[in-house]
Amino acid sequence: MQKLLDILASGIHDAKNQLFQAESTLIEAESRHGVDLGEARYAIESAAQRLSRTLTAYRLGRDDQALAIVPTVVGDLCDEVALAQRHHLAATQIRLEIDCQVFDEWPLDRDLLTDILNNAVQNAGRFAKTCVRLGAALDDGGLLLRVEDDGPGYAEVPPAGGTGLKLAETLAALHARKGRQGSLRLDNGGPLGGARFTLWLP
Amino acid sequence: MNNPYIKKRFLVIDDQPTARDALRTVAQNIGAFAVEFAANYQDALYRIRNNTPDIILCDYMLGEGRSGQQLLEELRRFNLLADETIFMMVTGEQSYEQVVSAVELVPDDYIIKPFSPDKLLLRLDRIVAKKEFFKDYYRAKRKQEFDQALALLAKKRDSEAGRPYRFEILRQQAETEMASGNAKTAEETYRTILSNYEFPWARAGVARSLHRQEKLSEAREEIERVVSSTPTFFDAADLKASICMAQGEAEEAQRVLDEVAKKTPRNYLRKRLLAEAATLNGDDETARAAMADVIANDSMPGAVQPEDRLALARSQVNGNEVIAAEKTLVGLKESELQNLTLDLQASYAALLAISSPGKGKPRFAGLRPALMSAALESTPRLDILRAALSLGDHELADHQAETLMEADDAKKTFGSTRKLYSLHGREMDFRNIQKQVALKRIKHETPAA
Structure with a gap:
């Protein structure tokens, strides 16, 4: 089994290197010809993200995914999601608002959390009418990260989860600290009136 | 812009x-x-x-x-x-x-x-x-102005601008406390970090500071936690091995190092540590192979030091390869020999006296007064002991054994010392030395009535 994981991991590693070369080719073309290939680059980065997510899901399925917890500035986390998604959302006339009320560091798996939030913002963007909001606040001694939109909301609550949601739920629960575990809540409502994706981390 | x-x-x-x-x-x-x-x-x-x-x-x-x-x-x-x-x-x-x-x-x-x-x-x-x-802190740290560095960190910790860096501030604080020799305070700082989250590096920091305070069994307990929960943290394995050696468990130290050294074949600091553990464990072949690898392949200019050649010679002497040992020792340049510390000079003279008596005995004899009186580390003491036993110089040998047994790291060298005495059929003498040291310690610890 370890062998299969190694093959998968090294294949994904190679593919991501290739994707990076593809992206750098686009960057070169952008500066040479003065064009904006942002959407093409977004597609490349999303593909790489999918590959990573697949590997993470596979590892989780085998109980072989350990978190890599590092102190992370919550504002930085929000900024990175905004950087990755804002351009793409703007192309479909949707605004991404960031409302980060946490100014300190939080111990969390930065890369997995960034991926979860990127995925949540992507999903929200598909249903939003005009706006997606990413918020961070302190709540009940933990960190609350929320993605909400002004779309029609989930058709059923809780929604039938895809890979992304399942992953988010499992990864949230893996975040444990001082005897408490993280959790994921999906519902409708809130100030924007659409779907709400709420992650709570201890 | x-x-x-x-x-x-x-x-x-x-x-x-x-x-x-x-x-x-x-x-x-x-x-x-x-x-x-x-x-x-x-x-x-x-x-x-x-x-x-x-x-x-x-x-x-x-x-x-x-x-x-x-x-x-x-x-x-x-x-x-x-x-x-x-x-x-x-x-x-x-x-x-x-x-x-x-x-x-x-x-x-x-x-x-x-x-x-x-x-x-x-x-x-x-x-x-x-x-x-962190600019001003880096400057103070580089100049080794530790008090100043810690004062700057304390100010940063309490500042609004420091909020996004509180873990980094604590981490730097612990490292600076450790570097300034204040292991007890460093331990407390690492524990403060741990009270927030169980970071493996902070737990290792606790173990390192306990080791420095000579609290060996506590240090061992802490580092075992890190090694078992984070097998990819190889430096934690090194630390565990050092603690094991200090506890007199050279075999376990070597086992741990063997395992990680296989995964990091080009880490030559680890190879040196492996050689040390193997030497204490009596596995001369592993020690020799590790040091030969270090000398051949640790390619940074200035990386291979005279003490590395001495470590190789030591493993060769232990493995009875006296000709190879002599060759290793003679390979040291005269200019290098002149700059050696007394510890290294003592090792050099002792190892040469065994591997090449003609050249080595006069040098060893010349150092003898210093070897009877100077404060030395345990590694050269073991070398001197080995040479003195093989030359039949009982007084010099017994003085080394006594000092080794009295030292803080006596547990580390006990096995090797006993083995050397039994190799020369002097087990009883060793037991007597042990007894003397124990008696002295009791006397010392009993307060005067």
């Missing part, structure tokens, strides 16, 4: 030419003008030694069994990386996150491929801001 990166010198380290080009493209896109390349580990070391860049973008996988993490460790080991230099690891590997979250020695940041120039820019800006925040 003033782009701060135009004037910065970048070094891109990657063994794949196409990946290097991609990294250069990204760096140039954020304004970099001077971008140098290094194609491999040695090339990177050479360039950084000779002309330190401002910003290093280093791929995690460097080929030939080398990793960017190893490079980072080597740069720190030889003090080639100023705190002001930015070291950014670039990786397509998700596994590197695990490394960063565990170990004590980390780059300024790491970034996962593929990434956009904007993302690199965001990350670099953040590092620049952080380095600016």
